[in-house]
Amino acid sequence: MIGTEIQNGYYQDYRRFENTLPGRKVPWLARLRSEAMERFMAHGFPSSHEEGWKYIDQPPVKRRRFQLAQAECPVSEDDLMPYLPDDHARWRVVLVNGRFAPLLSRLEGLPAGVTVASLATTLEHEPAMLEPYLGRYAGINGHGFGALNTAFMNDGAYIRLGPGAIVREPVHLVYVASGARDSVAHVRNLVVADENSQGTLVETYLSLDEESYFTNVITEVISAQNAHLVHYKLEQESARALHMAGIHIHQGRDSHYTACNVASGGQWVRNDLNVVLDAEGGNCTLNGLYFTAAHQQVEHHTRIDHRAGHGTSRQLYKGVMDDHSRGIFSGRLVVHPNAQKSDARQTNNNLLLSEDAEAISKPQLEIYADDVKCAHGSTVGYLDEEALFYLRSRAIDEDHARSLLVYAFASDILQQITLMPVRANLERRLANRFLKGCAIGGLK
């Protein structure tokens, strides 16, 4: 095979490590991996001509070669706790540099019919559980990051909510990077929610140091008939971290999926969310809040396919960009010909705090059915000077007034966060960032 130097480097890694990857003796998995590697060698990383990659500076991950993350686990509970002040979750999965850390995880007492496990362990011992789902919706035909993940996928969380299983407390997935300099972790998560099941996932990505490394994660979510999932993803990595996430959601009849993506960390963060409403009555809500500074670049690329009738989708993404940072939202909505009575709404609002900050907002609606409700709106602006004057005329000093307006801008996302520890965490982060110590108590 002929590829670029970086491609060839990853290919050599693959040859070197393929026999150490979990589930190496499972034929369907070996085939999936090798097809993915071939795909990566043939197509490489997305070029700057490709849709979704052409409006922006090319991510640094394409030009840099990362070593596969190593397996040692140098992290203790004491190291972790300062980063998880709101973590009272009963169930917790911790991955350090992409590997399951059993001593840091808490999985006792899960309800009947519920599995929360390491993906690597499951690939080794119960691959048949995964075969119907793994790679089925993420595919390998997307961009090269997905193919590379599939070839190298090692560990992550495997979560199964059996038929009718109700998990009332959240399952917290914590991804920790420590001493991960110049390395890449190809994290892979699989969430299968069977009929009538219900649960909440919280993913937190964080760094224990300031190293530059790459997280290349794919999460597949399969939601069967009438399943209800709430999925938070909190990006809080170091200012030099690089993060690419492909999140693929496949929804069955009358299923509900609610996502909230909050991105404040990282040097370059990209969340691709692909939702397929594959049967009647599917309902998805995708919310996002990103606040960036310095030279950060945070991207959300959503695609929602309404493939069946009576589906509902709601998207609300809000960005606050300071300094030289850049926020990107690209939302593609496809309503297929037989998806009558679809109801889709997409909103992206951006607030620029500096003249050098940038917001790119790109809604794309493709509607092939005639009896649908679709609406989209997007705004980019600076702080409202009249609102600022109004607050100042009420004795509130200028700094406080500015902070208050930024905080207020984000508040409708906050209000939709029903899980209190997540909301408290976010309120504190926003307050630290924008209120500079001003009390926010009683804002609502």
Next chain:
Amino acid sequence: MLSITDLHVAIGDKPILTGIDLEVKAGEVHAIMGPNGSGKSTLAYALAGHEHYKVTSGTTLYQGRDLTRLNPEERAREGLFLAFQYPIEIPGVSNIYLLKAALNAIRKHRGQAELDAMDFLSLVKEKMEWVSMEEDLLYRSVNEGFSGGEKKLNEVLQLTVLEPRLAILDETDSGLDIDALKVVAEAVNRLRSPERAFLIVTHYQRLLDYIIPDYVHVMIHGRIVKSGDSTLALELEKRGYAWIEQEAARGAKAGGGT
């Protein structure tokens, strides 16, 4: 309390106020009337410190200090309050948060202890009765989704809670029905005191049936061209502004066209 001498104010390059003289003493209520575009609101905004309204010359003394040296929040802390003609909506900031932050900023400036949540709430509830407002408006975002009347009453609620020394009402009565108008007037009348002054900008004499001003000034083309007592408002109601404009034009000619 407020002493304005030959005040000139421009928006961008366009002069709006072209020589205002006005003396307001503690305990007085002054009404400012005049046709659209005469500069009434400009005077109100300039006094509150809006940066789009540039003071190009003249002096404005407030409690003996040069008002133009204070930024808007300092003016508010010194007891100046502007009830906005078009109150601003601030989604995401609750009414009660704004009221409490404002009151405590002013109290702190005066060297008074900040009110805790309980004391504050009982104070606000009492004042809400003054203005016949429903309590749920406290917990809604500032002015968001309020009716026109609710927005105006919300300004008056702020006025009653903040208890300023100089209150400027910029067309607070515009658009109000007679019941809401009476509520506004009653709140103002309850707040009238020897320490407090009001500057009431209005289009309509009707408000002045309920708030009897000590002085009425007529503003035309950026200047106060006639002043009188409350009977002047009744005369304006009967005769309109044209006669005053003619009188002013004659006066200007006689004065050498300055």
